Amino acid sequence: MGEELSNTLPIIFKADQLNKTSLAQVFSEVGINYSLIDLFSLISAVPHKIIVIDSAEKLLEAQPDSAFKQLLSIISENKGIKLLMTCRSYAVNVIKQKFGIDSKKINVIDIPLLDDDEIELVKNEFPQLTNFLLNDKISEVLKSPKYLDFTISAIKENENISDDISYSEFKEILWSEVIENSTVTKNGLPRKRGVTFSHIAVGRAINMRLFLNQKMIK
Numbered sequence: 001m002g003e004e005l006s007n008t009l010p011i012i013f014k015a016d017q018l019n020k021t022s023l024a025q026v027f028s029e030v031g032i033n034y035s036l037i038d039l040f041s042l043i044s045a046v047p048h049k050i051i052v053i054d055s056a057e058k059l060l061e062a063q064p065d066s067a068f069k070q071l072l073s074i075i076s077e078n079k080g081i082k083l084l085m086t087c088r089s090y091a092v093n094v095i096k097q098k099f100g101i102d103s104k105k106i107n108v109i110d111i112p113l114l115d116d117d118e119i120e121l122v123k124n125e126f127p128q129l130t131n132f133l134l135n136d137k138i139s140e141v142l143k144s145p146k147y148l149d150f151t152i153s154a155i156k157e158n159e160n161i162s163d164d165i166s167y168s169e170f171k172e173i174l175w176s177e178v179i180e181n182s183t184v185t186k187n188g189l190p191r192k193r194g195v196t197f198s199h200i201a202v203g204r205a206i207n208m209r210l211f212l213n214q215k216m217i218k
Helices: 023-029 036-042 056-061 067-077 089-099 116-125 136-141 145-157 167-179 186-207
Strands: 011-014 049-054 081-085
Touching: 011 036, 023 067, 036 067, 049 056, 049 067, 056 089, 067 081, 067 089, 136 167, 145 167
Parallel strands: 011 049, 049 081
Antiparallel strands: none
Protein backbone atom coordinates (compact mmCIF):
# COMPACT_ATOMS: atom_id res chain seq x y z
CA MET A 1 0.00 0.00 0.00
CA GLY A 2 2.83 2.40 0.80
CA GLU A 3 4.29 2.09 -2.70
CA GLU A 4 0.89 2.63 -4.30
CA LEU A 5 0.18 5.76 -2.29
CA SER A 6 3.58 7.22 -3.14
CA ASN A 7 2.76 7.33 -6.84
CA THR A 8 -0.88 8.24 -7.15
CA LEU A 9 -3.28 11.13 -7.52
CA PRO A 10 -6.20 10.26 -5.23
CA ILE A 11 -9.76 11.53 -5.52
CA ILE A 12 -10.95 12.36 -2.01
CA PHE A 13 -14.50 12.55 -0.67
CA LYS A 14 -15.97 13.29 2.71
CA ALA A 15 -18.42 10.48 3.34
CA ASP A 16 -21.43 12.77 3.72
CA GLN A 17 -20.83 14.05 0.18
CA LEU A 18 -21.83 10.59 -1.03
CA ASN A 19 -25.14 10.59 0.82
CA LYS A 20 -26.78 11.83 -2.38
CA THR A 21 -29.02 10.03 -4.83
CA SER A 22 -26.36 9.84 -7.55
CA LEU A 23 -22.70 10.49 -8.31
CA ALA A 24 -23.80 12.99 -10.96
CA GLN A 25 -25.40 15.07 -8.21
CA VAL A 26 -22.25 14.81 -6.08
CA PHE A 27 -20.04 16.12 -8.87
CA SER A 28 -22.55 18.75 -9.98
CA GLU A 29 -22.68 20.30 -6.51
CA VAL A 30 -18.92 20.90 -6.55
CA GLY A 31 -18.91 22.21 -10.12
CA ILE A 32 -17.45 19.14 -11.85
CA ASN A 33 -18.97 18.27 -15.21
CA TYR A 34 -17.14 14.98 -15.69
CA SER A 35 -18.07 11.47 -14.66
CA LEU A 36 -15.77 9.51 -12.36
CA ILE A 37 -14.46 7.43 -15.27
CA ASP A 38 -13.82 10.63 -17.25
CA LEU A 39 -11.80 12.02 -14.36
CA PHE A 40 -9.63 8.94 -14.17
CA SER A 41 -9.12 8.93 -17.94
CA LEU A 42 -7.64 12.42 -17.57
CA ILE A 43 -4.98 10.98 -15.27
CA SER A 44 -4.54 7.72 -17.16
CA ALA A 45 -0.75 8.01 -16.94
CA VAL A 46 -0.91 7.71 -13.15
CA PRO A 47 -0.34 4.01 -12.37
CA HIS A 48 -2.33 3.83 -9.15
CA LYS A 49 -5.85 5.24 -9.02
CA ILE A 50 -7.30 5.53 -5.53
CA ILE A 51 -10.54 6.94 -4.18
CA VAL A 52 -10.38 8.03 -0.53
CA ILE A 53 -13.48 8.39 1.63
CA ASP A 54 -13.05 10.03 5.03
CA SER A 55 -15.27 9.24 8.03
CA ALA A 56 -17.10 6.41 6.27
CA GLU A 57 -19.37 5.87 9.29
CA LYS A 58 -21.39 8.82 7.97
CA LEU A 59 -22.44 6.62 5.05
CA LEU A 60 -24.83 4.96 7.48
CA GLU A 61 -26.99 8.07 7.15
CA ALA A 62 -27.48 7.42 3.42
CA GLN A 63 -30.08 5.32 1.65
CA PRO A 64 -28.82 1.91 0.43
CA ASP A 65 -29.24 3.06 -3.19
CA SER A 66 -27.05 6.14 -2.97
CA ALA A 67 -24.09 7.73 -4.73
CA PHE A 68 -21.85 5.50 -2.63
CA LYS A 69 -23.58 2.40 -3.97
CA GLN A 70 -23.02 3.67 -7.52
CA LEU A 71 -19.38 4.26 -6.65
CA LEU A 72 -18.99 0.66 -5.47
CA SER A 73 -20.49 -0.56 -8.75
CA ILE A 74 -18.01 1.49 -10.80
CA ILE A 75 -15.07 0.24 -8.75
CA SER A 76 -16.16 -3.39 -9.15
CA GLU A 77 -16.18 -2.93 -12.94
CA ASN A 78 -12.81 -1.16 -13.07
CA LYS A 79 -10.09 -3.24 -11.46
CA GLY A 80 -7.56 -0.43 -11.75
CA ILE A 81 -9.39 1.67 -9.14
CA LYS A 82 -8.91 1.03 -5.44
CA LEU A 83 -10.96 2.36 -2.55
CA LEU A 84 -9.47 3.53 0.75
CA MET A 85 -11.82 4.51 3.58
CA THR A 86 -11.33 5.73 7.13
CA CYS A 87 -14.04 4.52 9.47
CA ARG A 88 -14.91 4.16 13.14
CA SER A 89 -14.58 0.51 14.12
CA TYR A 90 -18.20 0.19 15.32
CA ALA A 91 -19.50 1.01 11.82
CA VAL A 92 -17.43 -1.36 9.69
CA ASN A 93 -19.70 -4.40 9.83
CA VAL A 94 -22.87 -2.29 9.58
CA ILE A 95 -21.58 -0.63 6.40
CA LYS A 96 -20.72 -4.01 4.89
CA GLN A 97 -24.21 -5.31 5.60
CA LYS A 98 -26.05 -2.18 4.47
CA PHE A 99 -24.30 -1.91 1.11
CA GLY A 100 -23.73 -5.62 0.46
CA ILE A 101 -19.94 -5.46 0.57
CA ASP A 102 -18.21 -8.84 0.37
CA SER A 103 -15.84 -9.22 3.34
CA LYS A 104 -13.52 -11.35 1.21
CA LYS A 105 -12.87 -8.43 -1.13
CA ILE A 106 -11.75 -5.92 1.48
CA ASN A 107 -8.95 -5.56 4.00
CA VAL A 108 -9.74 -3.99 7.36
CA ILE A 109 -6.72 -2.41 9.04
CA ASP A 110 -7.05 -1.37 12.66
CA ILE A 111 -5.20 1.86 13.38
CA PRO A 112 -3.62 1.57 16.85
CA LEU A 113 -3.11 4.40 19.29
CA LEU A 114 0.09 6.34 18.77
CA ASP A 115 3.05 5.17 20.83
CA ASP A 116 5.49 7.42 22.70
CA ASP A 117 7.94 7.63 19.80
CA GLU A 118 5.19 8.69 17.40
CA ILE A 119 3.89 11.27 19.86
CA GLU A 120 7.42 12.67 20.08
CA LEU A 121 7.55 13.04 16.30
CA VAL A 122 4.22 14.86 16.35
CA LYS A 123 5.43 17.15 19.15
CA ASN A 124 8.51 18.05 17.13
CA GLU A 125 6.32 18.91 14.15
CA PHE A 126 3.75 20.82 16.24
CA PRO A 127 5.61 22.28 19.24
CA GLN A 128 2.45 24.11 20.34
CA LEU A 129 1.23 20.71 21.60
CA THR A 130 4.08 20.38 24.10
CA ASN A 131 2.21 21.70 27.14
CA PHE A 132 -0.94 19.81 26.18
CA LEU A 133 1.05 16.59 26.32
CA LEU A 134 2.29 17.36 29.83
CA ASN A 135 -1.26 16.74 31.07
CA ASP A 136 -1.62 12.96 31.48
CA LYS A 137 -5.34 12.88 30.66
CA ILE A 138 -4.98 15.07 27.58
CA SER A 139 -1.90 13.15 26.47
CA GLU A 140 -3.88 9.91 26.59
CA VAL A 141 -6.62 11.38 24.39
CA LEU A 142 -4.07 12.69 21.88
CA LYS A 143 -2.80 9.16 21.28
CA SER A 144 -5.87 8.76 19.09
CA PRO A 145 -4.95 10.02 15.59
CA LYS A 146 -8.47 11.37 15.11
CA TYR A 147 -8.50 13.44 18.29
CA LEU A 148 -4.95 14.56 17.64
CA ASP A 149 -6.08 15.87 14.25
CA PHE A 150 -9.06 17.63 15.86
CA THR A 151 -6.78 19.26 18.44
CA ILE A 152 -4.26 20.49 15.88
CA SER A 153 -7.11 21.95 13.81
CA ALA A 154 -8.53 23.67 16.91
CA ILE A 155 -5.15 25.22 17.71
CA LYS A 156 -4.77 26.47 14.15
CA GLU A 157 -8.25 28.01 14.24
CA ASN A 158 -7.75 29.67 17.61
CA GLU A 159 -4.25 30.89 18.39
CA ASN A 160 -5.45 32.30 21.72
CA ILE A 161 -5.91 28.85 23.27
CA SER A 162 -3.88 28.74 26.47
CA ASP A 163 -1.13 26.13 26.67
CA ASP A 164 -1.87 25.62 30.36
CA ILE A 165 -5.40 24.23 30.23
CA SER A 166 -7.23 21.67 32.32
CA TYR A 167 -8.74 18.49 30.95
CA SER A 168 -12.26 19.93 31.23
CA GLU A 169 -11.18 23.05 29.32
CA PHE A 170 -9.60 20.83 26.68
CA LYS A 171 -12.90 18.97 26.19
CA GLU A 172 -14.74 22.28 25.88
CA ILE A 173 -12.32 23.36 23.14
CA LEU A 174 -12.92 20.16 21.18
CA TRP A 175 -16.68 20.55 21.66
CA SER A 176 -16.56 24.11 20.35
CA GLU A 177 -14.31 23.39 17.38
CA VAL A 178 -15.52 19.92 16.34
CA ILE A 179 -19.18 19.60 17.38
CA GLU A 180 -20.41 23.18 17.31
CA ASN A 181 -17.92 24.31 14.63
CA SER A 182 -17.79 27.79 16.13
CA THR A 183 -16.17 29.34 13.04
CA VAL A 184 -19.50 29.05 11.18
CA THR A 185 -21.84 31.40 13.01
CA LYS A 186 -24.68 31.96 10.53
CA ASN A 187 -28.19 31.69 12.04
CA GLY A 188 -26.84 30.68 15.44
CA LEU A 189 -25.56 27.38 14.05
CA PRO A 190 -22.85 26.65 16.66
CA ARG A 191 -25.38 26.61 19.49
CA LYS A 192 -27.97 24.74 17.42
CA ARG A 193 -25.43 22.08 16.45
CA GLY A 194 -24.35 21.63 20.06
CA VAL A 195 -27.91 21.26 21.35
CA THR A 196 -28.88 18.86 18.56
CA PHE A 197 -25.81 16.70 19.14
CA SER A 198 -26.60 16.52 22.87
CA HIS A 199 -30.20 15.51 22.19
CA ILE A 200 -29.11 12.80 19.76
CA ALA A 201 -26.50 11.41 22.16
CA VAL A 202 -28.99 11.27 25.04
CA GLY A 203 -31.69 9.80 22.79
CA ARG A 204 -29.39 7.05 21.54
CA ALA A 205 -28.48 6.14 25.11
CA ILE A 206 -32.09 6.09 26.33
CA ASN A 207 -33.39 4.11 23.35
CA MET A 208 -30.25 1.95 23.06
CA ARG A 209 -30.24 2.48 19.31
CA LEU A 210 -27.54 3.52 16.86
CA PHE A 211 -29.95 5.72 14.87
CA LEU A 212 -32.96 7.81 15.80
CA ASN A 213 -35.82 9.29 13.84
CA GLN A 214 -36.89 12.90 14.39
CA LYS A 215 -39.68 11.93 16.78
CA MET A 216 -37.13 10.38 19.15
CA ILE A 217 -35.05 13.56 19.39
CA LYS A 218 -36.39 15.87 22.08
